Amino acid sequence: MPIGLTHVIILSTALFFIGVYGFFTRRNLITILMSIELMLNSVNINFVAFNKYLYPQNIDGIFFSIFIITIAAAEAAVAIAIIINLYRSHNSIDVEEANEMKY
């Protein structure tokens, strides 16, 4: 079986669920952000692979990837600003300790 769409998609699926595992197990905001970055990257691989293997005459998938990368950069910057603000008020970035609005 030559390397094709299925191989790349299964790779990106595995990467996505590695990110999901990290998102479930981590309790530190920065590491949760890292897991989200892994998930966004696997989505990018998906878009590019579908573009390359199924619709080689178009370049729409490439543009989706470019815009996802841009938005991921903005999202990471805002998330880190929020993390720094949380650290100032709680002296910790553990999600278990930011529970004022929980009850």
Add this chain to the structure above:
Amino acid sequence: MNAQEIIFYLIAAYILGTGIMAVTTNRIFRAAIWLLFSLVGIASLYFWMDLEFIAAIQIVVYVGGIVVLIIFSVFLTQKAGDEMPVALKSRTLPAAFASLFALAFTANILLHHNFGSASNVMFDPNMDKIGMAMLNTGDGGFILPFETVSMLLLAAMIGCIVIAMKIKKEATQ
């Protein structure tokens, strides 16, 4: 097995191995470095798929931007050598089970799905084409999302400054 397949499997093993290390290691700084390796691996996957432009963006934005930002915030919020508390077994086991089950389920569907075949056009995403489509106002052009994303970046930049700004006590009174 030809060279292209061997290189694909090497890249895949590299990405997944470093990705697993990034979500399981107990030291937060090492997690950031493993994430950096994983992102470089994804850039090499883009090179493998003949997408030099996306690979360059991946390296510039993710490796040069986001990971550096993450490392900065690690240094701002905790001691780099500190170990995080080990995750509870009651949390990791269900998470691992759920992820593995979902992976097996999705992979099963993907392996049995026929995606159809592509048209015989050569995939040639050169820079000219991408640049022309990016600023094209006509059919299939991307000028509107391009401008929207530039506004979003500006808003995010101002928002970051406002959120992370330290308000002095005297100024508020």
